[in-house]
Amino acid sequence: MTKLQLRAFLYQLGCFAILFLAFRFLIAAYTGLTGIWIPLTAFVIGTIVGPKFQAVKTKDGEKLFMKWLFIKGIKEIG
Numbered sequence: 001m002t003k004l005q006l007r008a009f010l011y012q013l014g015c016f017a018i019l020f021l022a023f024r025f026l027i028a029a030y031t032g033l034t035g036i037w038i039p040l041t042a043f044v045i046g047t048i049v050g051p052k053f054q055a056v057k058t059k060d061g062e063k064l065f066m067k068w069l070f071i072k073g074i075k076e077i078g
Contacts, residue, residue, distance in 0.1 A: 004055035004063070004064050005055040007055070008053040008054055008055045009053075011051075011053045011066075011077075012050070012051075012052070012053045015050050015051055016046050016050045019045075019049060019050050020039075020042050020043060020046040023041075023046055023049075024038060024039055024042035027041050027042055027045075048069070051066050051071075052067045053065070053066050054066075054067075063076055063078075064076070064078055065077060
C-alpha cells in the first residue's frame, strides 16, 4: 500500500465517519426509527452521500482523485 493509497483510505474513512455520525444524530432526532434501523439507515445514507477517494498511477506519477455526488466530474486532490 503506497502513501497515496493510505491517504485515500484515511480520507474515505474520515468522511464516512463524520457523515455517519451526523446522519445518525439527525435520524434519531427527527424520525420515528428505533433500534438497529437508526445506524443501518445512517450507514446507507453515509455510503451513498460520502465522497469517494482513489489513488491512481498516471504517466506523471501517482495522483489522488475524488468523486462526489455534489461535484460534477472527478477532481484531482494533489
